[in-house]
Amino acid sequence: MTKLTLTAPAKLNLFLHINNRRADGYHELESLFTMLDFGDELSFELIEEDDIQIEGDVAGINHEDNLIYKAAKALLPHRTVKKGVNVHLTKHLPMGGGVGGGSSDAATTLLALNTLWECNLTLQALAKIGLQLGADVPVFIHGKTALAQGVGEVLTPFDYPEKWYLVVAPGVHVSTVKVFTDPDLPRSTAKLKTPWQMTDTRNDCEELVKKLYPEVEKTLTWLLKYAPSRMTGTGSCCFAVFDDEQTALRVLQQMPSSWQGFVAKSASESITHKQLATWLNKEK
DSSP: OOEEEEEEEEEEEEEEEEEEEOTTSOEEEEEEEEEEEEEEEEEEEEESSSOEEEEESOTTSOGGGOHHHHHHHHHGGGOSSOOEEEEEEEOOSOTTSSSOHHHHHHHHHHHHHHHHTTOOOOHHHHHHHHHTTOTTHHHHHHTBOEEEEETTTEEEEOOOOOOEEEEEEOSOOOOHHHHHHOTTSOOOOOOOOSSOOGGGOOBTTHHHHHHHOHHHHHHHHHHTTTSOEEEOTTSSOEEEEESSHHHHHHHHHTSOTTSEEEEEEEESBOHHHHHHHHHHHHHO
């Protein structure tokens, strides 16, 4: 049977500004997303049974609540190949870490099954479906470094140099809902004016998360000894930026053993899109 294996990459919010809170409860944001060349691995294999099967690192997640399942189910009305699918997930990204693991898995599922099921949907159509699954899914669908605005759905490709990042997961699960409903969260950062520099930016969630989760503050304090550092998304993962891989790896080796971490390079184009293009060329 046809099989396709793809990487669902991590993302970093290089900054995250909260401009205001809308009447519907959603927050207007500005954030610079970049993809990393490291992530979960998903293998998709078409099967004769008309079923969506998920196996691998899925312990503790209800089948119907799994974003991979929801993504696959959302494409069922569009498929022209009437087959089911078996998805095998190998997790490398921490859950609740702010690196987009669940959203990336969902986006990778949409991209893979759009191909295997021959749905023939455009990236714009896939992103629209993805937005129903999560605010971060569209950025993974488009797979480019991008400035996100609105509630995260307005994406503008952004030219930003590729760098090496050390990403540290301090082992605490940050609740995005808890952060965004906290009355102490800043919600009035002025929108960026053109041109702007990275030095003009910050993560508006960082101070609150440091207060609620002391281990995140400890992580940032440790990273700042080595390089410019920041929290990604609503946390808990934090990152430090380096110009070369060797320096980042040396710092990783000194990381406290109670934390998890990895070193990866940012990519102006998602590794998922590159792998998908290579697979399609081989299948021709």
